[in-house]
Amino acid sequence: MSRRSPAFRHAAAWFPGAVVLAVLASPPLAAGEVPVEEAAKYLLILATSAGSEGRVACKELDMVMQLKKQAISVDAKARVAWAFTPEQTGFYAAEGKLVVCNRRKLLGAGGAIAFERINGRLTIFVHQANLSRSDAKLPEAFLRNAVKL
Numbered sequence: 001m002s003r004r005s006p007a008f009r010h011a012a013a014w015f016p017g018a019v020v021l022a023v024l025a026s027p028p029l030a031a032g033e034v035p036v037e038e039a040a041k042y043l044l045i046l047a048t049s050a051g052s053e054g055r056v057a058c059k060e061l062d063m064v065m066q067l068k069k070q071a072i073s074v075d076a077k078a079r080v081a082w083a084f085t086p087e088q089t090g091f092y093a094a095e096g097k098l099v100v101c102n103r104r105k106l107l108g109a110g111g112a113i114a115f116e117r118i119n120g121r122l123t124i125f126v127h128q129a130n131l132s133r134s135d136a137k138l139p140e141a142f143l144r145n146a147v148k149l
Helices: 006-025 036-051 059-071 086-094 104-109 126-133 142-144
Strands: 055-058 080-083 098-101 113-117 122-127
Touching: 036 055, 036 059, 036 080, 036 098, 036 113, 036 142, 055 059, 080 086, 086 098, 086 104, 086 126, 098 104, 098 126, 104 113
Parallel strands: 055 080, 080 098, 098 113
Antiparallel strands: 113 122
């Protein structure tokens, strides 16, 4: 016969359930984010289309390094900007730049385009009002394949 207290046995019985709840309640990992290596390639295409050939405004160190690897210059005066936080998104949007984000939720802060992975597939979201404020003209083929919000 076990000499453990009833409280201990009760807690031990609930322990596996508590672990499952903790895992389910934890926030998801950044599974939906597009890696900076891939996003940098799309930024080059967007910058060229928006009239900012080979130049992107960016403050995030990982993206700056990736842009430099792909011979894209980081220029605060560029018409296209990469934003990683709501503060950066709002700042670049206030300057009238075409703001490209790594998460769809940043579109509400002023972002015009967001890259996300949904079910392992790259999805591009376009916020129509923010895109028109930036005065950037993007190819119709690009806009046709994007999810418009």
